Amino acid sequence: MGDVILTMKDIDKSFPGVHALDHVNFEVRRGEVHALMGENGAGKSTLMKVLTGIYQKDSGSITYKGQEVAFHNTREAQDAGIVIVHQELNMVGDLTVAQNIFIGREPKKGIRVDDKKMIEDSKKLFQDLNIEIDPREKMSNLTVGKQQMCEIAKAISHKAEVIIFDEPSAALTEKEIADLFVIIRDLREKNYGIVYISHRMDEIKMITDRVTVMRDGGYVGTLITKDSTKEDIINMMVGRVIYEDPKEHSMVAPDAPVVLKVEHLNAGKMVQDVSFELRKGEILGFSGLMGAGRTETARALFGADPKQSGKISIMDKQTGKLREVTINTPQDAVKYGIGYLSEDRRRYGVVVQKSVNENTTLATMEEFTNGIFINKAKEKKVSEKYIKELATKTPSGDQLVVNLSGGNQQKVVIAKWLTRDSDILIFDEPTRGIDVGAKNEIYKLMSKLAAEGKSIIMISSEMTEILRMSDRIIIMCEGKVTGDIDISEATQEHIMDKATRNID
Amino acid sequence: MEKLKQNPIVKKLGLNRILLVCILVLMFVVFKVVLGSKFPVGDSVKSTLNYVYFLGFLSLGVTFVIATGGIDFSIGPVMFCCALVSGYCMTSYGVPCAAAMVICVLIGLAFGIFNGWLVSYLSVPAFIVSMASMNIAKGIASVFTKTQSVSWPLSSDPTNGWFRNIVSYKGFPVGLVIFLVMAVVCGIVLYNTKPGRYILCLGSNTEAVRLSGVNTKKWNMLAYVICGFLVGIAALFFVATYTTVQPGYGDQYNNEAIAGCVMGGTSMVGGLASIGGTVIGVFIISLLQQGIMAFGLGKGQQMIITGIIVIVAVYADVSARRRKN
Numbered sequence: 001m002g003d004v005i006l007t008m009k010d011i012d013k014s015f016p017g018v019h020a021l022d023h024v025n026f027e028v029r030r031g032e033v034h035a036l037m038g039e040n041g042a043g044k045s046t047l048m049k050v051l052t053g054i055y056q057k058d059s060g061s062i063t064y065k066g067q068e069v070a071f072h073n074t075r076e077a078q079d080a081g082i083v084i085v086h087q088e089l090n091m092v093g094d095l096t097v098a099q100n101i102f103i104g105r106e107p108k109k110g111i112r113v114d115d116k117k118m119i120e121d122s123k124k125l126f127q128d129l130n131i132e133i134d135p136r137e138k139m140s141n142l143t144v145g146k147q148q149m150c151e152i153a154k155a156i157s158h159k160a161e162v163i164i165f166d167e168p169s170a171a172l173t174e175k176e177i178a179d180l181f182v183i184i185r186d187l188r189e190k191n192y193g194i195v196y197i198s199h200r201m202d203e204i205k206m207i208t209d210r211v212t213v214m215r216d217g218g219y220v221g222t223l224i225t226k227d228s229t230k231e232d233i234i235n236m237m238v239g240r241v242i243y244e245d246p247k248e249h250s251m252v253a254p255d256a257p258v259v260l261k262v263e264h265l266n267a268g269k270m271v272q273d274v275s276f277e278l279r280k281g282e283i284l285g286f287s288g289l290m291g292a293g294r295t296e297t298a299r300a301l302f303g304a305d306p307k308q309s310g311k312i313s314i315m316d317k318q319t320g321k322l323r324e325v326t327i328n329t330p331q332d333a334v335k336y337g338i339g340y341l342s343e344d345r346r347r348y349g350v351v352v353q354k355s356v357n358e359n360t361t362l363a364t365m366e367e368f369t370n371g372i373f374i375n376k377a378k379e380k381k382v383s384e385k386y387i388k389e390l391a392t393k394t395p396s397g398d399q400l401v402v403n404l405s406g407g408n409q410q411k412v413v414i415a416k417w418l419t420r421d422s423d424i425l426i427f428d429e430p431t432r433g434i435d436v437g438a439k440n441e442i443y444k445l446m447s448k449l450a451a452e453g454k455s456i457i458m459i460s461s462e463m464t465e466i467l468r469m470s471d472r473i474i475i476m477c478e479g480k481v482t483g484d485i486d487i488s489e490a491t492q493e494h495i496m497d498k499a500t501r502n503i504d
Numbered sequence: 505m506e507k508l509k510q511n512p513i514v515k516k517l518g519l520n521r522i523l524l525v526c527i528l529v530l531m532f533v534v535f536k537v538v539l540g541s542k543f544p545v546g547d548s549v550k551s552t553l554n555y556v557y558f559l560g561f562l563s564l565g566v567t568f569v570i571a572t573g574g575i576d577f578s579i580g581p582v583m584f585c586c587a588l589v590s591g592y593c594m595t596s597y598g599v600p601c602a603a604a605m606v607i608c609v610l611i612g613l614a615f616g617i618f619n620g621w622l623v624s625y626l627s628v629p630a631f632i633v634s635m636a637s638m639n640i641a642k643g644i645a646s647v648f649t650k651t652q653s654v655s656w657p658l659s660s661d662p663t664n665g666w667f668r669n670i671v672s673y674k675g676f677p678v679g680l681v682i683f684l685v686m687a688v689v690c691g692i693v694l695y696n697t698k699p700g701r702y703i704l705c706l707g708s709n710t711e712a713v714r715l716s717g718v719n720t721k722k723w724n725m726l727a728y729v730i731c732g733f734l735v736g737i738a739a740l741f742f743v744a745t746y747t748t749v750q751p752g753y754g755d756q757y758n759n760e761a762i763a764g765c766v767m768g769g770t771s772m773v774g775g776l777a778s779i780g781g782t783v784i785g786v787f788i789i790s791l792l793q794q795g796i797m798a799f800g801l802g803k804g805q806q807m808i809i810t811g812i813i814v815i816v817a818v819y820a821d822v823s824a825r826r827r828k829n
Contacts (some may be wrong), residue, residue, distance in 0.1 A: 331719055332718070334717025347712070352708070362705060373698075
């Protein structure tokens, strides 16, 4: 490790209602790979956005190559030599590799682009990195791994000295990751300062020199990787005090029947051989890190996205026996009594330009019609019943949903599925973007629904929420189920361990 | 202004619609004052109404499509295609007038099904679909009629002249009654029935409606089918007032119908539609055509003005939405 190239000291940043960064410290030396770790929402991305000028810090200082700096946009950071290689690659598929690398700063010959020089320069870049890519190849013909190499070459062509990798391995195969590590080690040799953001514990052990852990927007500490164990890092990541009481034991009756059984569900890369059971009156928590495939599992189960294979069985209300069903569209799922409450309510949950009444009956129109005519009086009655029951804050049922707060919009979506009398409710991040008071109301409501015999699948990235609400917890990592534990056995460490586990 | 908005009568009728009616009256007064004897009241009203009939049905139809967030640029040429093909059947193959009228509406319906299926089930963008079917409609009409114009029977025609009664019967404006009744029916369909509810909701947020277990493709397609049906009826009113249709035309009515619809408060983004607004919008556009003609200006100027109206109306809608967000 060489001298310190970048120091971030006491960085503080608030957004309305959120203290996103609370006096965070971070430094990078030349010739080191420095991991930045933390749970979802710990503040890693925010910190990097402050560094590269996307956000402006409220206080604190950034020292780069001995001088205090404050970048106002990514362009300034880039010009100074700090570059991010993003998780989602920012490449134009229809252009060639060379055109992508030099986009926006093409070498010119008169008014024409000097293609020859561009290709020569790209070749040289790749040679330096020991990568074999033809600069004349169309970007869309390359694998994701190769595209990422191009992104790295682009970063270096910017005369970068600090390169930030934001979950670079998320979309790569084993072989591609190995290639990536060769390049990263090479860059380390060449004295670049490297920041490596990842959730994968084994990668951290393999490639990084130091680890800085963040939690809830705060700085927890920095460790030398080779001197610390996986458990040390996990403990730093989760070691927060839980204010809400976690559930101690399952509230589900021991003889409660299984209402939903999913076997060997496969849907794309994000859902691989997923199996689980849901029992009557149970709140089944789905835990995992971002990109673990939980939402994808829910969407495939609900028929919102296509699936390749898998068997889904649902309890027949009459016979009480499990029966295999085919769910290819949300229509099918709704027919079998499943309701899905998306994390992105405004896009997938409510029709914001329509009223509370109209949204409430959206999934159950046929019960509110005589022939084709809508019975608006009945609609109003039912909608108002739920406004009262769920304590939805709205001046009336005629209010447009766009005017309601996030928590109340969520209640409108709940009302929609209760009107439908759905027995299985999938809550995807039920309290995301909802303020604390309303959060508690949603929790109470979910517990009440479970007590009344509804079965709930709750996808949540908040550890406290998982431990407070779930009767049982399914943990996913990279599209696979890595754990299925009863609440009585669940601890944060236990869950985090399974959520960062790579199984092959 | 705020106070006016809160007035219960204003609230009930909608400020926009009241303003539009004021514009309509104002336009009429201005035309009369400026043009004097060149704008005889009785004749002007009559020719405005004649224009309202066919344009009104086009506009009502396209209101459904725009409510889904789609668009249909084929309505004008499809209207001509309906009138030409069915009229040609009558004049050249001896199909009875009543049957020709049915064929006319069926052709419109067929185009609606075709457009709706492509847009909803095959996910081809509505813009492209309607541009293509505009040309297909023109082409079919030309091929079928061997590029000859077709004239529908005059009212003096002893056997088939009766069909003109759909416009006026012994001086009574039957057409106006039919149009207004149809507008009311459209309003009921859009605001008080399940299909209408789905059309408006999916226009606002297709994905949320789909995830509520609704077959969004079916209802999206229905909007185009309704539109096609109304275009077929528009064709009947066109020939019942203007007698002759020529293959290869009809585009100019697209703009006018869409202008009437958007001016009335239907949002191009989908989800919001006003049938009442469309009706008033159609009257304004129709009166404007008469005024332009009375000023001695031609088709060219007319097209420029309606083009500008569409842009202004859509811009007003877009900027109002931006302010709200």
